[in-house]
Amino acid sequence: MTDVLVVAEIDGGKVKKTTLSAITMAKQAGSSFSILAIGGPGTKAAAGELTGYGAAKVFVCEDASLANYVAEQFAPTVAEVGKNFGLVCATASTYGKDLIPRVAAKLDASYAGDCAGVKQEGGKIVYKRPMFAGNAFGYASLSTPIQTATARQSEFEAAAASGGSSPLEDVAKVAPGAAASRVEFVSLDAVKSDRPELTDASV
Numbered sequence: 001m002t003d004v005l006v007v008a009e010i011d012g013g014k015v016k017k018t019t020l021s022a023i024t025m026a027k028q029a030g031s032s033f034s035i036l037a038i039g040g041p042g043t044k045a046a047a048g049e050l051t052g053y054g055a056a057k058v059f060v061c062e063d064a065s066l067a068n069y070v071a072e073q074f075a076p077t078v079a080e081v082g083k084n085f086g087l088v089c090a091t092a093s094t095y096g097k098d099l100i101p102r103v104a105a106k107l108d109a110s111y112a113g114d115c116a117g118v119k120q121e122g123g124k125i126v127y128k129r130p131m132f133a134g135n136a137f138g139y140a141s142l143s144t145p146i147q148t149a150t151a152r153q154s155e156f157e158a159a160a161a162s163g164g165s166s167p168l169e170d171v172a173k174v175a176p177g178a179a180a181s182r183v184e185f186v187s188l189d190a191v192k193s194d195r196p197e198l199t200d201a202s203v
Contacts, residue, residue: 002086002125002147004030007078007103008050009095013042015049018091020158023053025089025151027159029118029125032056035166036081038074040067047168052161063173071098072183076174079106083146087125092150100148110142116155 004026009016015037026033034057037047043062050058061077078099082088088103090096092114104111116137117128124141127149131138176183 002030002120003056003084004033004087004089005082005085006033006035006055007082007088007090007096007099008035008037008047009091009093010037010039010043010046013039013046015046016093016095017158018093018096018153019050020053021153021156022089022091022096022151023055023159024156025115025118025149026087027054028156029087029089029120029149034059034085036061036078036171038062038066038077039069040064044168044170051166051168052163053159053166054162054164055166058166058168059171060168061171061173066173069095070183071102072176074099075102075106076176077171078103080174081171082148083107085146087147087149089149089151091156092152096150100150104148107146107148108144109146109148110144112140112142112147112149115149115151118149118151 006022006026008019033055035050035055036059037043038061041064044060047058047060059081066073082103090100101111112127112129115127115129119126127140129138
C-alpha cells in the first residue's frame, strides 16, 4: 500500500474547500496519508483546520516569502517533503495543475492529471482519467517509485472530519534554484464578488 501526501491549498490564511477532494482521493489511493500546508503568515493556524481528517501528520511550512503563490517558490519544498511518499496529490484546481507537474519534474515522478477516480488493484494504484473531451474514460497505472496526481473536485466528495487530532510538524522552506529565484510575485488583480467562488460554494 502507498503512503500519500496531500498538498493543501491555502488562500488568505484559510484552507480552500478544494483540498477536501484531494483528501478523499488520498484515502482511496493509499494506506495512510499526510497533509502539507505551505504558505505565508497564517498558514500554521490554517493547518490546524486539517488535523481532524485522519492524517498521520500535518506538515506546516510557513514563511513570509511564501505569502503570495509562485509555483517556482513552492515546488522545491513540496518536492522535499514529497520524496518520502509514494504519491503526492492535490486537487485539479488552477493551483494544483500549476504546482504538481513541477513537483513531478523535481522528483522524476510520473504524473496523472485530472483524475476522476482512483483505486488499488494488484498492489498498484489505478487512475481513472477522462479522454476524448470527457466522452470516455481510460485507466492507467504508473511505474515510477514516486507518483503524482491531481483530482477533479467534481468527482471526489469533500472529505468529512473524522475526529481525532493529527500532530503538526514544522518544515523549513527549501530555497529555489538560481533560475527559479528570479521569478517573483508582482501583483494580483483579483475580481471581487459578494458571491463565493464556485469551488467553495455550498451545494
